[in-house]
Amino acid sequence: MIYAIGEALIDFVPEPGGLYSPQPGGAPLNVAAAAARLGGHSALITQLGRDAFGDQLVRAAQAxxxxxxxxxxxxxxKTGLAFVTLDEGGERSFAFYRDPSADMLYGPGDLDVQPQAGDLLHFCSVSLVPGPMREAHAEAIRRFRAAGAGVSFDLNIRLPLWPDPAECRAAVWDFLPHADLVKVSDDELPFVTRSGAVAELLVGQVQHVLYTKGPHGAEWHTRAGLLAEVPGFRVEAVDTTGAGDAFTGAVLAEMQRRGHRLSADLDAEAVQHLLWRAAAVGALTTLRRGALAALPDQTRLAHFLEEHL
Incomplete structure (x- = not known):
């Protein structure tokens, strides 16, 4: 099972005419949903308000x-909210309403998961702000590692949530060494490293780094160096919200399907396949507005790949 822990919230996405549409989102939910839509087995660990937005998120996750x-x-x-602003290229920025939101109050004592070897825990930095949910992350990582399960960390930097960027950077480095796989984007790498080199992230337990470059593709790095890379797919992006999460969910789902373990070495051919599919899923996600609403299923992905072979 792929367990994603952290925030689930409502993204208010701009529509033509200046109105906003409430769409289910939050990086952990996006990753879990992307994996499930592609045939993976995933679960979400979070807390929602007992309100209409919480109901909407549960329904969307189940769907x-x-x-x-x-x-x-x-x-x-209450359930957390985020207002999304899009530029002309579909790139987004966020304004969060979490003061605090229900997910932030989820603590270590609320964890009810008993992981097994072969499971995987995925988390992001949004929920690493000081508070109960950060402590729940630390406990979850401890449990999963003790069970022999894998741990995946998407940096997913959202600086507006932090009073000081240095606090965000420190939190990333507190948790990063405990992950087997780390995903970082080209705009995040200079923020979290001194040299701007992917190799700086290969510390502690980290064996794999996924380096995403938006429309320019992605790379897979190991301690031995660059293992594989793929170019980006040329598409007319409408909304990039959730594209990175979809990429990650695609990687984790395909690893699960093929029985790959994060603790084991992967050959270049297997990684090339994983990156190719994930890049396609990320590109497809940009073609529709919203995060969950844009996630492709296996049929849509297969058609897209056939068109681009």
Whole structure:
């Protein structure tokens, strides 16, 4: 099972005419949904408010095929919101409303997952702000590592959530060495490293680094160096929200399907296949507005790959 832990929230996405449409989102949910839509087995670990937006998120997760048994509900706080702004190229920025949101109040004592070897835990930096959810991440990582399960970390930097960028960088480095796989984008790498080199991230338990470059493709690095790379797909992007999460979900789902373990070495041919599919999924996700609403299933992915072979 792929377990994604962290925030699930409502993205208010701009529509033509200046109106905003409430769309299910949040990076952990996006990753879990992307994996499930592509035939993977995934679950979400989070907390939502006992409100209409929380109901919408649970329905959306279930519709995507995500296991929702580990989603808690609370009356203490509301479900988180984010307003998305898009530029002419579909690139987005976020304004978050979490003061605090229900997911931020999820603590270590709320964890009800008993991981097994072969499972995988995925997390992002949004939920590493100081508070109960950060401590829940630390406990979840401890449990998964003790069980022999894999750990995946997408940096997913969102600086507006942090009072000081240095605090965000410090949190990333507190957690990064405990992951087997790290995903970083080309705009995040200069922020978290001194030299701008991917090799700086191969520390502690980290064995694999996925380096994504938007429309310019992606690279897969190991301690031995660059293992594989793929170019980007040329598409007319409408909304890039969730594209990186879709990429990650595609990688994790295909690794699960093929029985690949993060603790084991992967050959260049296998990695090339993983990157190619993931890049296609990321590109497809940019063709529609919203995150979950844009995620492709296996049929749509197969058609897209046939057209681009």
């Amino acid at each position: 995507a095929g995500v296991n929702t048994d580990h989603i808690r509900r609370t009356d203490t706080a």
